[in-house]
Amino acid sequence: MTNEFEIAAGRAAPVGATFDGDGVNFAVFSEHAHRMTLCLFDDQGEKEVARIDLPERDGDVWHGYVPGLRPGQLYGYRAHGPYQPAEGHRFNPNKLLIDPYAKRLTGHPDWSDALMGYDVASKRGDLSFDTRDSAPCMPKSVVVDPAFSWGEGVSPDRAIADTVIYEAHVKGMTMRHPDAAPQGTFLGLSSEPMLDHLVKLGITAIELLPSQAFLNDRFLVEKGLTNYWGYQTLGFFAPDPRYLHEGDIAEFQAMVARFHAAGIEVLMDVVYNHTCEGSELGPTLAFRGLDNRSYYRLAEDPRFYINDTGTGNTLNVDHPMVLRMVMDSLRYWAEIMHVDGFRFDLCSTLGRTDAGFDRGAAFFDAIRQDPTLARTKLIAEPWDIGPGGYQLGAFPPPFLEWNDRFRDGIRRFWRGDPGMTPDLADRLTGSALQFDHSGRPATASVNFIAAHDGFTLRDVVSYNEKHNEANGEENADGHSENFSDNMGEEGETGDEAVNAARARRRRNMMATLLLAQGTPMILAGDEVGHTQGGNNNAYCQDNETSWIDWESADDAFLQFTRRLIAFRKKHPVLRQKLFLHxxxxxxxxxxxxxxxxxxxxxxxxxxxxxxxxxxxxxxxxxxxxxxxxxxxxxxxxxxxxxxxxxxxxxxxxxxxxxxxxxxxxxxxxxxxxxxxxxxxxxxxxxxxxxxxxxxx
Missing domain, CATH: 2.60.40.1180 (Golgi alpha-mannosidase II)
Known part of the structure; x- marks a missing residue:
């Protein structure tokens, strides 16, 4: 290893690695570190060629400028500071850390005990200290120049009232499509066959399941499974490497440009409520090693984490620099990558303060006043698992909200449950009881019958019980109350009468969705009769369970759905902003x-x-x-x-x-x-x- 690289003071803004044509400015936040070391790697990411202490600190941003570095340079950080878990500090310079602002990663961590900041064999558990170097197991951050030639293409910028959302998984949409290439990638998702399908269907916005870089959980890898959905964010600025065909972030930008040219907006499902580092027993990959006490909300005993998300940790968006990171990330995706909007996973967590959920919390105030973000489409998942976490209808304008009561009410009405007709009336008119206040429009309710989490529409009419055995948790995971109805026989059947009844029930529910006031959302594959075999929690099924089977498409139901969407578009009375009373x-x-x-x-x-x-x-x-x-x-x-x-x-x-x-x-x-x-x-x-x- 050499230290032949020159380094100058550089500047504290912007945070991240910024190429200016002559070199790269590095800036990283840490309030409690004593020293911050920049690590440079060879082109293969295997050899650490330099360690350079960042020479300047402005406030809590460490920074330095290295002349001569170019896009493509691989790097990471080592943060020096106290390792005192009982005080909330978990610095360990033996662990290579991803830059939270990295715009590209070389891959994903290779699971090893060396990724842990503590000695997993020690009886002291996370109070112990591990001295192994994690660099060989870690992906490297990559310096990029995100400039892209957008030409004359512009966003469709559709009104919310005219929006029909299609929730899709990048890989699941393309892996079994015979003509979508390259399969499993952003480019494949925006290939001509996919665009042709979506345009003919009539959707106006595609909502991508998490596409920011995410972690494959160790417990899944050890069971031969994978994190398919992606709700374990590793980097808030980097597209996930598995969806890049040749590793260039321009592939994501090209996908957005193609969708825009086809008149389709791109929405991203984003996870800012927690990170992939888990509880105190999780790995040290980035945030924990850079400044555990700042990045996370800690419990009264700061050795442990507040866990309102059910994932082991909760991001501390009350901290101004953590909130700044979230806002910088959102602006990056909107301004540089041209994304049209965001769906916020467990959005109640982002509105939590020490006093509980607050619709006037710093996150909401920041995003509402931002001139860029206030123009995007903003969708909240209005719950988390913490106390008082269910907040349907409580979010401030201009947020839309996923309406699970629409899903459950429509399923129960068509199942024939008693007393559901008044509920149907409320759902058809935009769920006014929840949303008709504070000047919110009827479009604030994102209506859906099925989403990635739960049964597909076909499975709603085919299974009374969940069948999640393939997940390796003895069918204990996933929701048990699905308000589903197998119409007389569990699972797939050759009974023509049962299949006819199921087909009619699917038509009824799709019709109810597209005739209701609010903003409709369709789960990818429902329009062609996709089934997950009764698995209602396919988060780890990166296989034919979740991949849409295009060759077995239900063409009759596809044509029916197309007609419904076209009818909705033709009749503005079905998509009014004002509530009907x-x-x-x-x-x-x-x-x-x-x-x-x-x-x-x-x-x-x-x-x-x-x-x-x-x-x-x-x-x-x-x-x-x-x-x-x-x-x-x-x-x-x-x-x-x-x-x-x-x-x-x-x-x-x-x-x-x-x-x-x-x-x-x-x-x-x-x-x-x-x-x-x-x-x-x-x-x-x-x-x-x-x-x-x-x-x-």
Missing amino acids: SRERALDGKEDLFWRRADGDPMREDDWNDPELKLLCVELRTASGTPPYAALEYALFAVFNAGPEADVVVPGTPEGQKWCVHLDTAEPNREPAKIESGTLSVAADSVVLLVLETPE
Whole structure:
């Protein structure tokens, strides 16, 4: 090892490794370190060629400038300071540390006891000190120049009201697609066959499961499994290396550019509530070794961590420099990588203060005032496992929120659970009880029937019980209450009647999702009938359990879903920002929302309180100043029937207009047909949708 490299003072900002054309400025935060050493490696990352102490410290940012270094240089840090776990300090200069601001990593850690800051064989546990060098087991940070030629491409910048989200896994989308190449990568996800599928489907935004660099947990590796979902972040600025075909971050930028050219926005599922270092018994990879006491929220006994996330640690976004890192990361993805929005995993954690959850917490205030981030789409997962962690509806504008009550309520209604009709009405109108406050729009509710965590839509109608044995936890993991219904037989079956009933139930739930006020989200693969064999916690299944089987696609359901999305886009009454409350409209002073019984009479309190009521009719009526309904009454009438066949009285029509049936889940191939006002026969377990039209 030599120290022939020159180093100058450099500057404290920006944090990270910044190439300026002549050399690289290195800046890293640590409040409690005594010394910070920059380690440089050869091109293979195998030989440490230099150790250079950063010469300057401005506040708590250590920095130095090395002339002559170029993009592609491999590096890491060793932080010197007290190893006093009982005081919250876990410095160990024997451990090579990833730069938290690294924009590219060479790979993933190779599991070894040397990654631990303590001696795993010692009876003193994490109070002991390990002297082995972890560098041979560690990925290296890479200096990059993130400049990219975006050309004239711009973000589609779609209104929230016009958004249809598609939650997808980079690898799961492409590994079994015969024409998507290279498979399992950002480039494969944005290949022409994938874009063609998504454009024809009609989605407007793809939400990627975690794509920032993440860790394969040791307990999974030892069982021959892997962290497939990616909710264990290793680096908040680096795309995960496994999704890069040739290791260049420009591949991510190229993916975004391709999606934008196709009119599709890119949203990222991001995990800022914790890191992959786990509890006090976890590895020392970056944050713990740089400044454990600053990066993490520690318990009253600072040897241990507050664990509101269930992962062993909680990131301390109350600390200004940790909050700055999160904000810098978000701005990097938005400004440099051109990402259009973010879904925040366990977002309640980001709003926690010493007094509990606070919708005015520093994180929310910072992101709302930021001129870049305030323009992006922001989606909260409104819960964590800590005390008071369930906060559905409590987030400040402009956040949208995942609405698990929509998921559960719609599943239960179509399963036939008693007393669910009032809940259906609330879900159809944007879950106003949760969201109609503080000036929030109806679009604040992100509605979904299925997501990565849980059953797929096909499995919701195929399994009564979870089947997670392949996860190696004796089927003890995953939710036990799925509100699912196997329709008479558990799992796959050759019974045509059961399969027909399942197909209709899937159509009913997809129709309910896309006819409801709010922002719809579809799980990738649901549109083609993907099954995980009843596994409702496939976080470790990087195989055909989770990879979408495109060759076995349910083409009929795909066509049905396409029609539904197209219908939603055509009819703005289904995607309004204002909540519908059976109140007068500004345009013509008439009511816009009517709840009706099958006999045509308005719903009464006794009807709403009837636990056996399984049929609900709703009329949405408005005046529109836009074609094709300018100066005409414009109305939709929908029937949601989870009970037996019924005759439904159709509302009267203005002179010169008639109702036209556009959707009938009992007859999915039915062509639109005009009917006279009167009585309509609605099949059991079905959705029927009518549009008020003017005959030609």
